[in-house]
Amino acid sequence: MTLALDTTPRVRRTRVLPGFRLTLGITLAWLSAIVLIPMIALVSRAAGVGFDGLIATATDPRVLASFRITFGASLIAAAINLVFGSLLAWALVRWRFPGRRLLDGFVDLPFALPTAVAGIALTTLWAKHGLLGSIAEAQGWRVAFAPPGIAIALVFIGLPFVVRTVQPVLEELEPELEEAAALLGASRLQTIGRVVLPELIPALLTGFTLAFARAVGEYGSVIFIAGNRPGQTEIVPLLIVTKLEQYDYAGAAALAVLMLAVSFVMLLAINLLQTWATRRHAR
């Protein structure tokens, strides 16, 4: 289905295709209107606390504690998603079993369910009287209203990101490599570990980072299950809400900017990493 009319490498070719200015114009205008201008408003409001204020906010022990909780729980959740999400993607692509299509659809559920509903449902499930909560409680584990509860909510909302980034790459993977490895006498596990995994690394990284980035900002589902105790189960977005509650817009904006900066750096890093990986791959 591809017409190989042009076999010269893609270096600085003259633009035959139209619409570059138009589409880039639309993109930039829309991006500015919806993302950039509001973000500038946010940063300018945060400027109200000054640079010293920003540093003071960032180093406040309570803020630090909540950053630790937020990032810690997000990291754990993203790691869980990384392992199970890629397993799931593997099963969806490589195995044929009844209900596969249904499962494939199920994966997007966390995108679609309102976060608050997810939070309430998870709390119902994991609280003392809940189906799983009563089992956990009998073992002496507290899940809801404790850090594990936060991680569970974050696993839920981050799940589709890993599956959906790994899945297409697995589908595109050339089976010849694996066959060659098998012919050369590698066991299946060796093939997966030495041949498949390296190919998947960029996708795994992207999925992990997206799941992580999404988890860091999550509010709706977490507040129901977290317990919200300062220094123990209080997440950064809740601190922002707390600041707003005291009519401290500048303080809230300052915290928001801190979070935004972290997200931005993380996302830029994966995008660069991905370009680098693709380039290396293409060579």
Next chain:
Amino acid sequence: MRRPLLRLAAISLVLVGSAMAQAQAQTRLLNVSYDPTRELYTEINKAFTDKWKKDTGEQLLIEQSHGGSGKQARSVIDGLEADVVTLALAYDIDAIAKVGFVKEDWAKRLPFNAAPYTSTIVFLVKKGNPKGIKDWGDLIKPGLEVITPNPKTSGGARWNYLAAWAWAKDSNGGDEAKARDFVGQLFKHVPVLDTGARGATVTFTERGVGDVLLAWENEAFLALKEFGADKFEIVVPSKSILAEPPVAIVDSVVDKKKTRKQAEAYLAFLYTAQGQEIAAKNFYRPRDAAVAEKYASTFPKIELVTVDGAFGGWAKAQAAHFADGGVFDQIYKPGSR
């Protein structure tokens, strides 16, 4: 591909159009309130619109918005066009007054500090009171779990906190340090800090977490009604706080919308015998002496302190206890445990 998009656009235009057409029909009042007043104002709104229709022939539509008290006040400050605000604490209306939407003297424009009904803080425990909780002092018994919302995000929780403080201070001969110690210990018994009063009630009643819930008296009564008087009971402490949820007209909005007359009548209605009776039926303590007499058996007698008397007013209490770095934050300072 193009046609479904066009159709979508057409449908959305029609929907928007119809939504806008509806908006013009009748005089609307928007009452921006806090969480626990839903049931109260559903009933008040109906009674008042009936009465207004009978008196003036004008059909009113009173819309409600509920949420955390602070969040609601902030929405008004940011431009939510509320004709009246009925919030959990005077501090939140003061915040609206600070940007000039409500006149500074709002608390003096209506009787009783502009609070047409009052409430207080009581304990809700499991039926039969298995842990034998009788007063504030029992709350810090080893192993006991106390449920209260977060004072930083919930107006109701601030009343809880201040009531505990007032009791501890008075029972220790006015010693502030001992009061602080007691409140600090109390919050170490709190396993969940929900962001709002309703969330805390659900945590206690539905999730089965904790041994005692600190709640508005009206919320505790409502919980008995909703979740069964056979499962829970109310414990009245020896001393509590007089909670005065205030109401005010948002001057900037009613002047713009030309609804001052209706808004004033609406708030005045809260003070009438009929309004007071509805409040009492919804477990708010009425101000009107006759109505209070009638419902005397519902509301137990408690010694009540006021925020003005015990804490020198909301502005002071807020700054000392709930602002960033205040006493509440210090309780949770890492290492203070």
Next chain:
Amino acid sequence: MRAERPSLVDPWPLRIIAGLLIFAFVALFLALPLWTLFAQAFAKGTEAYLRAIDEPAAWSAIKLTLTVAAIAVPLNVVFGLAASWAIAKFQFRGKQLLTTLIDLPFSISPVISGLVFVLLFGLQGWLGPWLRAHDIQVIFALPGIVLATVLVTFPFVARELIPVMEAQGTQEEEAARLLGASGWQTFRRVTLPNVKWGLLYGVLLCNARAMGEFGAVSVVSGHVRGRTNTMPLHVEILYNEYNLTAAFAVASLLALLALATLAAKAALEWRGRTEIAS
């Protein structure tokens, strides 16, 4: 099918262990929460369920949610097509930065997504006083809710389309151009058929997220019952009224909407596959 090649079949012990792990994971994190949702919704019987949904405030919330999605999704489709065309078909400096900026809304806390519009259009914000003077309501009205939804669902279509368009390359379009097709014709006849599944997938995800958004919308809605409450907000209100059955009923409706979208996606994909195969 690849999976049938003997050297690619995973050995049975591996399959069983991995299968059990996947089963446990899916049960714990997807199936059980969904089951809880429906179990709670029907806890008081079908009649209570229907009563919870057939109620004026619920209907107005449903209507508002559909309206918001019907406005926000097409806007993001147009944007997504433009952005992916520019990014996938052309080389230019700052591409990484642009892609990152498009990704950014994924990771912004919903609280912040709502807050920024309050800072911009609120009475204490930059444009608020001017808007008030001209009697234009942005936040605490439909436009604000749409804006917040657009921001939250911003990357979905573009993110879906960029890799597909990149994989497609530019040869086909260039060929069409050389054969004399206009730019618009090229796009419609060559590009669009090639990316339509990616586009559809993006639209469906965007739509699902648009209907389900809670945090950001909650900040800009004003929570006026029957007027500015979307379905997720209505769920919260019902929850706060101790009406847990009704809350879960409306929530289950949202889940059903989502599942219907996903079923539509599966059906379309299936049709797409058979089309390509034939």
